[in-house]
Amino acid sequence: MEGDAFSAFAITALRLAGHLTAAGDQLAKPAGQTSARWQVLAAARRGGMSVAQIARTLGLARQGVQRLADVLESEGLIAYADNPQHQRAKLVRLTEDGAARLGVIEIAQAGWADGLGAAFTPAELDAARAVMARVMEMLEAGETAGG
Amino acid sequence: MEGDAFSAFAITALRLAGHLTAAGDQLAKPAGQTSARWQVLAAARRGGMSVAQIARTLGLARQGVQRLADVLESEGLIAYADNPQHQRAKLVRLTEDGAARLGVIEIAQAGWADGLGAAFTPAELDAARAVMARVMEMLEAGETAGG
DNA sequence: CCTGATATGACAATATGTTGTCATTATGAA
DNA sequence: TTCATAATGACAACATATTGTCATATCAGG
Numbered sequence: 001m002e003g004d005a006f007s008a009f010a011i012t013a014l015r016l017a018g019h020l021t022a023a024g025d026q027l028a029k030p031a032g033q034t035s036a037r038w039q040v041l042a043a044a045r046r047g048g049m050s051v052a053q054i055a056r057t058l059g060l061a062r063q064g065v066q067r068l069a070d071v072l073e074s075e076g077l078i079a080y081a082d083n084p085q086h087q088r089a090k091l092v093r094l095t096e097d098g099a100a101r102l103g104v105i106e107i108a109q110a111g112w113a114d115g116l117g118a119a120f121t122p123a124e125l126d127a128a129r130a131v132m133a134r135v136m137e138m139l140e141a142g143e144t145a146g147g
Numbered sequence: 148m149e150g151d152a153f154s155a156f157a158i159t160a161l162r163l164a165g166h167l168t169a170a171g172d173q174l175a176k177p178a179g180q181t182s183a184r185w186q187v188l189a190a191a192r193r194g195g196m197s198v199a200q201i202a203r204t205l206g207l208a209r210q211g212v213q214r215l216a217d218v219l220e221s222e223g224l225i226a227y228a229d230n231p232q233h234q235r236a237k238l239v240r241l242t243e244d245g246a247a248r249l250g251v252i253e254i255a256q257a258g259w260a261d262g263l264g265a266a267f268t269p270a271e272l273d274a275a276r277a278v279m280a281r282v283m284e285m286l287e288a289g290e291t292a293g294g
Numbered sequence: 295c296c297t298g299a300t301a302t303g304a305c306a307a308t309a310t311g312t313t314g315t316c317a318t319t320a321t322g323a324a
Numbered sequence: 325t326t327c328a329t330a331a332t333g334a335c336a337a338c339a340t341a342t343t344g345t346c347a348t349a350t351c352a353g354g
Contacts (some may be wrong), residue, residue, distance in 0.1 A: 003257055005272040006264030009279075010167050016279045017164030018206055019286040020157050025312095036340060052302060059165055064341045066303065088302055088349055110150055116285055117153030124278050125152040131267065131275035132156075132163045138263055139166040172342095183310060199332060211311045213333065235319055235332055 013132065027112055031104040040068045041094065041102045044078045050089035077101055160279065174259055178251040187215050188241065188249045191225045197236035224248055 024035035033041070043054040055065040069092060072078045077098035080090035094102065117125065171182035180188070190201040202212040216239060219225045224245035227237035241249065264272065 003260035003264045005269040005276075006260040006267070007256070009272045009276045010260070012276045012279045012283070013160060014164055014167055015206055016283045016286075017161055019283050020161055023286055034339075050302080059162060060340095061342055062302080063304085063343085068340085086302080086350070090303095109154070113150035113153045113157070115150075116282065117150045119281070119285060120153070120278065122152040125156045128275040128278035129152075129156045129159045131271050132159045134266070135263065136159070136163045136166050138266060139163075139170055181309075197332080207310095208312055209332075210313085210334085215310085233320070233332080237333095 009131075009135075023112070027108045028105050030108065031101045033101060033105060036068055037072060038102070038105055040065060040072060040092075041077060041098055041105075044072075044092045044094040044098065045102060047091070047093060049092060050083065050086070051092060052089060054092060072098070156278075156282075170259070174255045175252050177255065178248045180248060180252060183215055184219060185249070185252055187212060187219060187239075188224060188245055188252075191219075191239045191241040191245065192249060194238070194240060196239060197230065197233070198239060199236060201239060219245070 021035050024038065028034050028038045039058055040054065043049060043057060049057070051066050051069050052062050054069070055062040058065065069078060073080060076095055079093050079095050081093045083089050083091045168182050171185065175181050175185045186205055187201065190196060190204060196204070198213050198216050199209050201216070202209040205212065216225060220227060223242055226240045226242050228240045230236050230238045
């Protein structure tokens with residue numbers, strides 16, 4: 001059964017994601033952040049996006065990102081800027097404080113990724129990533145279609 | 148930089164997991180369940196495990212599994228059985244109702260996995276899974292150590 | 295200018311999962 | 325047996341994320 005190999009693949013992927021999220025939380029912790037906030041800060045640095053646009057980019061529900069963004073705004077790490085294109089949909093901008101926090105996280109992340117990546121060949125990682133990406137494409141196609 | 152390949156791998160893995168969880172929720176939905184409940188039901192079928200042991204098997208916090216198990220017990224899908232080895236740590240057992248629900252889910256899951264798995268060779272899936280498992284082992288080692 | 299469809303933010307309810315704390319129960323060493 | 329330690333379940337607080345609903349704002353077509 002191909003299904004058995006695929007099921008094992010899926011179970012491993014889910015468990016791996018749990019560990020990766022935990023690792024991301026540890027990387028973001030010294031900056032007083034979490035994986036989820038880190039994602040929003042990184043999106044804010046790109047700039048020119050509203051909360052709803054960021055949510056679509058991250059593949060998350062609009063409301064969840066809105067909550068995170070409101071917290072980050074109250075802490076001064078991001079700011080809402082008027083959007084000449086849309087009165088309600090303010091643009092999310094990274095503040096200087098936010099950029100400093102994000103920098104701390106990304107320095108730690110780079111060292112972490114280098115350390116773990118050294119145990120693999122780029123070909124191994126890329127091949128695995130390609131399989132994951134193909135699965136993801138198939139799942140996305142199924143989601144928009146029949147479910 | 149190996150780190151770049153690894154970072155791309157990690158980001159893809161996290162996004163894939165989101166899609167897999169969503170797919171699991173869809174598979175479990177006809178049985179009135181979710182991915183998380185399905186996991187606990189499957190563990191209950193193995194039998195002979197307490198809530199804390201199930202939590203360790205799934206890599207989740209004891210308290211979260213306890214909450215799910217209490218809900219499933221109140222719905223009659225699992226039952227707590229006395230544990231001769233431990234007065235407080237009751238053993239989790241799947242009821243007939245629970246087995247029926249789990250069966251519905253697993254029939255759907257088998258078809259789903261066969262359909263998606265058909266697009267890949269077992270060698271591709273196993274190679275990708277092996278890389279994910281190696282990453283997971285390294286992360287687990289790092290968590291228990293200085294992580 | 296209207297009108298309907300869509301996008302957006304606000305709010306609420308719920309699900310999942312974590313961390314922390316506490317009392318009780320096992321376990322193992324002295 | 326006694327005592328320190330670990331394991332367990334109960335409870336609370338919080339973080340993350342989803343779905344649903346609503347009012348308002350924007351946009352595309354007539």
